[in-house]
Amino acid sequence: MELPYVTYKKSDFIETDTGNKISRQSLISGSQNIVLGGKTIVHPHCTIRGDLRRSGPTHQASVLIGRFCSLGSYSVLRPPYKTYKGVFSYYPLKVGDFVDIGEGSIVEAASVGSWVKIGRGCVVGRFAFIKEGCVLEDGAVVPPGMVVPPFSVVTKHGVMAMPESVQDVLELAAKDRYAKFVPL
Template sequence: MDLPIVKYSKSEYIETDTGNKVSRKSVICGSQNIILGGKTILQTGSVVRGDLRRTGPGHAVVVSVGRYCLLSQGCVIRPPCKTYKGVFSYYPIKIGDHVTIGEGSIVQAATIGSFVTIGKNCVIGRFAIIKDCCRIEDNTVIPANTVVPSFSVYKGSPGKLVDELPESIQEICEARTKDRYSKFVPSTE
């Protein structure tokens, strides 16, 4: 299945030295606490909350996003939080390479592995761990502290294992994310 070429207005996106394409209409809070690995696309209306971090001196990486990722329109990435021994704290979130997060999804996971596809309108609960090579179907709710094993497909509310992915999913996912990035091009107007 060939992906279509997606043209965007060059004035709407900022392209960084490492090839990240960030919409001027995305919301990035605490950018000094966010790392984008390169060739990642943040679409219009996506929200990344790097300002939610533990208090204390110095900078801390709060949100780490790998290479060739897509944060679709209206998705929200925010670090997980909890109260421990009476102290409320935020904890870092790490997102691997070749990850797609669908439109309108809210992610508060501790870790999302590489080669993961999260569908539209999903909720990934606090401190969830999604291992490498997984697919979360549209409208799925992954409860807090859930561990989603590698090569699994989760669906429903709450999300349950419904299928397994083939071992070739890593190559398929990598090819798809690189193809999507190469076809996300500025319009000539």
């Protein structure tokens, strides 16, 4: 499937030294606790909550995002939390390389593997683990704590297996998406 070129107004985005393109209309809270691996696109109105992090003397990033990711408009990425022995704590959210998060999706997982496509309007619950090579179709819901096996498709009706060759397809699509996101 050939992806179309997407143009953007250069003044509406901040481009980092590592090639990340971050919309000035996105909401990035606690940027010192967010790590972007490079060549990631953060679309307008995307919210990344780096301010929600474990307190204490050690500095640990609360949101880690890999290379060649696309974070859709109106999507929300926030670290998962839980109360353990009466202490409320946030834990890191780790997103692998070549991940596409669709418009309006909410991700509160512990881990999203590489080569993952999360469709529009998906909800990924707290401490869920999405393994590599998975596709979440539009509107899919992954309940808290669920582990989605590698190379699976999650639909509104359940989970199905997928061939391992999807990894190559998703990687090429991620690189193509970044290459075709060009200024006017």
